[in-house]
Amino acid sequence: MIRAVIVDVDDTLSLTEAASYDLENEVLALMGRAPMTRQAHLATWGEPLLDAMPHRSPGVDLGRFAELFPAANRRYLAEGRLDVIPPENLAALDALVEGGRTVLLLTSRAEAEVLHLLAPDHALASRVTGAYHQGNTRFRKPDPRVFDELLAETGFHPGECVYVGDSPGDAVAAGGAGMAFIACLQSGVRRLDEFEAAHVTAAVGTFPEIISAIRALEERGEDQPENHAEGGAQQR
Structure with missing residues (x-):
């Protein structure tokens, strides 16, 4: 699971x-x-x-x-010009939490750039358990050791985790740590062919699609990022 x-x-x-x-x-x-x-x-x-x-x-x-x-x-x-989280993405986080999954953030941002996301009155407060950033991690993506503090503090095994990100560096970090990786291509900033296929377990066109992608991973009993995604919202 x-x-x-x-x-x-x-x-x-x-x-x-x-x-x-x-x-x-x-x-x-x-x-x-x-x-x-x-x-x-x-x-x-x-x-x-x-x-x-x-x-x-x-x-x-x-x-x-x-x-x-x-x-x-x-x-x-x-002014509402930055860090606007769409309602459908918040709903996806709700579905993850209701399904018994722990939601954590891991970003390359400095601590000052994430503090507002961690405020008690922020929409993420009831959905996200913890956040890892430059202020509390020793390493930076794509170094897989960026997950060291998260794994040590939560006790999760890499095989119990999936990382969702939008960049090749995200994929390399997750793959090196032994985690499944879902490439989220909604922004259009990256194309799937820019990723190293060996590190991509699944790819989705929109963030809410991660719900079905994770279920598919579990149905296959796959907990290692060995299979390749070759198109938006596809898994192999």
Whole structure:
């Protein structure tokens, strides 16, 4: 049985790449810098923000960017432009919890970027048991050791877990940790052919489809990411 469903945040639980691109360019404008290209943003999407910014905007003053970013980020959140979780995705989380599964978040975000998601009055409060991020993990995706703290603290075996994400790095991390991996392609940021097939157990076109994908994994009795997905919402 899949006991734990571990979910990535950006462009998995919520669609954030386009909004993040606008947000980061606003911060660059405050610094008097030219905007990054969308191509540069997409090429580094999924990396920790401060790791990605030198590639997105070569020569950027990371200290100044880090100083200006939080206020702009809070404004985007207050305006409802960032981290909007669709009702159907919340319903999918409800179905997982009602089915006896533990829902956890694992993201490359810094701690400050996830605190609002963990607030007691947030919609995720009753649905998500815990969150793992740069503040409480020693390693970063695609390193499979990014799951070390989660597995140690929860006591779950990798074979009891499935990771849901949108990037090849997510797949590599899960596969290396011995977990099943579901590629969520809803955002359109990635295509399935960009993933290493060996690390993809299933692929879905929308987040709510993970419910049926997980059931299918259990029906096959499969707890290792050995089989390949070759199309949206497909499993093999």
